[in-house]
Amino acid sequence: MNTLFFKYAIEVEQTRSITKAAENLYMAQPNLSKAIRELEDTVGFPIFVRSSKGVIPTEQGQEFLRYAHNIMLELDKMTKISELSDGAVQSFRISIPRGSYIAHGFTEFAAQLDPAKRVMLNVVETNSMQTIQHVLDGQSDLGIIRYQMAFEPYFMDYLQEKQLAFEPIWEFAYLLLFSDKHPLAERRQISESDLEEFTEIVHGDLQVPYLSDANRSGYGDGRNIRSKIYLYERANQFELLSRLPNTFMWVSPVPDSFLSRYQLIQRACKAERNLHKDLLIYPKDYQFRPIDRQFIDQLFAAKNEVAFKHYE
Secondary structure (H helix, E strand, O other), X not given: XXXXXXXXXXXXXXXXXXXXXXXHHOOOHHXXXXXXXXXXXXXXXXXXXXXXXXXXXXXXXXXXXXXXXXXHHHHHHHHHHHHHOOOOEEEEEEEEOOOHHHXXXXXXXXXXXXXXXXXXXXXXXXXXXXXHHHXXXXXXXXXXXXXXXXXXXXXXXXXHHOXXXXXXXXXXXXXXXXXXXXOOOOOOOOEHHHHOOOEEEEEOOOOOOOOOHHHOOOOOOOOOOOEEEEEOOOHHHHHHHHHOOOEEEEEOOOOHHHHHHHOEEEEOOEOOOOEEEEEEEEXXXXXXXXXXXXXXXXXXXXXXXXXXXXXX
């Protein structure tokens, strides 16, 4: 049995969609559908069925997918042993939120690696639920998740259910980020009501364990803002904020290097549901390597760079 088909089936399970899974796998949808049919013919039972909730596993499919997850995880461990056997490969994989101080820490970490040795780095910026899944699947060794403090009990229960260990990185209040040409740029005291006439840029894929969209009102984009731009990555947000001076974002504190590069400023603003926390997550049996510690050191250095500043 081709283990590549396991990867295909796992992606379909995670996305609940053949179309979305094909996009994530960079393959044509008919080819993925054919591969799933071939896999089902090989095992002798349907792994997925279509429903109103999308493509979901059958009862036998769920059991098969549990084994597929375990097999892919063990294969990944074997590959890692091979890559690191000669000590010449600097390998590191992590999934992170779209936070600038975290990206800054990763950049500093990468800059300190030995250029004489082979480098294999994999960093994915995504939402917290996808990060958890990446760590569970072995796609990432470590993960950083971000959540609103109001939803901490849900995330704690979910991490316990998935048997993942975690360590707190930082609890912080979101700041406003906007162009230095924004109409509110000179104002020192800003309230939520001052923002209603402007356009908010929002990361559009925020999720909370166990809660539907209807039950998580106020998480990230629930404020009373009429105009919004939804993004699913971090890079374009700075270009938009700089180019469109009537836009703003709620973000974790941003390093000065980003602010000066894009002519942006950040301001404190009293708001409900504004406390957030970043957690480092990893499998309970994970053994930290020197390269992991090296990243964590740079992560906390980047955090300290912005955590001890005073924000008006």
